[in-house]
Amino acid sequence: MTDTFKALVLETHAGSPSAAVRTLHADDLPAGEVLLRVHYSGLNYKDGMILRGQGNLVREYPHVPGIDLAGTVLESADPRFAPGDPVVLTGHRVGEIHWGGYAERARVRADWLIPKPAGYSARQAMAAGTAGFTAMLAIQALEDHGLRPDAGEVLVTGATGGVGSIAVSLLARLGYTVTAVTGRPENSEYLHHLGARHIVPRADLADAPPKPLLGERWAGCVDTVGGDMLAHVLAGMAYGCSVAACGLAGGAQLRTTVLPFLLRGINLLGIDSVLCPAEQRLATWKRLTALLPGDDLDAITTEIGLDDLPYFAEQILAGRIRGRTVVHLDPEDARNA
Incomplete structure (x- = not known):
């Protein structure tokens, strides 16, 4: 595993945030029990606000945004997760006060993770997100x-x-x-x-x-x-x-x-999706995957890369995005990881 990875980093200049793709080192990541290889993230309205510096949602810079992520465990200090486990993270103020999913690597708390919902690929899990x-x-x-x-x-x-x-x-x-x-x-x-x-x-x-x-x-x-x-x-x-x-x-x-x-x-x-209790979170994902097949999500999903995010952030805030937008973060990853 390489110690460096690409991430979209927000920095402030004259009080306004600006985003650029940077190369970071694993040591730059925040604390957490689980290190992840991130396959996909998503673009939500809140992500658009964060990228455009609206709502005072981010308090410390530099910052890696992205409130959703789907990936694979690389290292874990928590017995609930082992290397190779596919996982999903939404909410818990990740991408706001904790570095988020717009990076090829993430280090997060184990309590924030759930197993990737059965029946969804990583891409489809983020199309739902x-x-x-x-x-x-x-x-x-x-x-x-x-x-x-x-x-x-x-x-x-x-x-x-x-x-x-x-x-x-x-x-x-x-x-x-x-x-x-x-x-x-x-x-x-x-x-x-x-x-x-x-x-x-x-x-x-x-x-x-x-x-x-x-x-x-x-x-x-x-x-x-x-x-x-x-x-x-x-x-x-x-x-x-x-x-x-x-x-x-x-x-x-x-x-x-x-x-x-x-x-x-x-x-x-x-309706609060950020701090939703774990038991309710798991039950809600289970019902979602039963009602909405991944193929139907594919039909309303647009895929972009890290470099595209600043433009798409403007579009989502202007109401010009239809359906869902996912961010592909792992060039070596199979489409249906």
């Missing part, structure tokens, strides 16, 4: 609060993004009537192919609602946008139904009233 994991968590939360396939229309906002695309597909497979929100009419065929029954133009929901309560239309919602769109959705929820909120592409502020909660008894469910 935080996006698929979050979508599955959101749907499970809605089901836990009473959502059933015969309840009515289930809305997915930001439907062409990573979380949204997978949420549309999963809901359709579970028998729900899915309505997808998009600002790009040219994506309608893509969304129908994923399983959306209806398409709503983003402009119809983009602004805060004209009044606190609108007609009761939605039986459930996976919201990846937040901001005024979430406020609009809340005003249109049917009695006793729920919204699973898991994104803030439209802003972190929520201009609404308590009336939808008090007069219609609706629920706003926060």
Whole structure:
């Protein structure tokens, strides 16, 4: 094993981060019980924020971003993992406060790892990644609060993004009537192919609602946008139904009233994929892999390299990425490691 490897390194210049591919040494890696050879990572909205210096998510530089990774154990001081084991890591603030997956090597805590989900290659595990994991968590939360396939229309906002695309597909497979929100009419065929029954133009929901309560239309919602769109959705929820909120592409502020909660008894469910307990994490991945075959993930996935990340970070923040984007990190690795 070589002691040097390539990584995308963020450094600050005049208060703004800039990214460049560097050659690092194994001694540069942070502390952790497990050393990994990284095969793939993924590009998420949060990765875009980190690469563009938004949200104050990274506090110390230089820094290696990438909140997801799939790889193989090279060395382990923890008995749960042995050299050669294929593993996946999402969450735990890796890529934020701990060096992440945009590198050919990573050293991490054993508690953050899970075995690679059966039935997925490393590439497919990253095509799912935080996006698929979050979508599955959101749907499970809605089901836990009473959502059933015969309840009515289930809305997915930001439907062409990573979380949204997978949420549309999963809901359709579970028998729900899915309505997808998009600002790009040219994506309608893509969304129908994923399983959306209806398409709503983003402009119809983009602004805060004209009044606190609108007609009761939605039986459930996976919201990846937040901001005024979430406020609009809340005003249109049917009695006793729920919204699973898991994104803030439209802003972190929520201009609404308590009336939808008090007069219609609706629920706003926060979805956190970062610190999700291990038992729930494993069960959620198991259900995700059972519902969403790897071949279907391949169909919505674009593959890039480390050098491409700065450009694609801009694209994901601008809402120009459709589906999922994976980052191939190991040139010697077989495609389906």
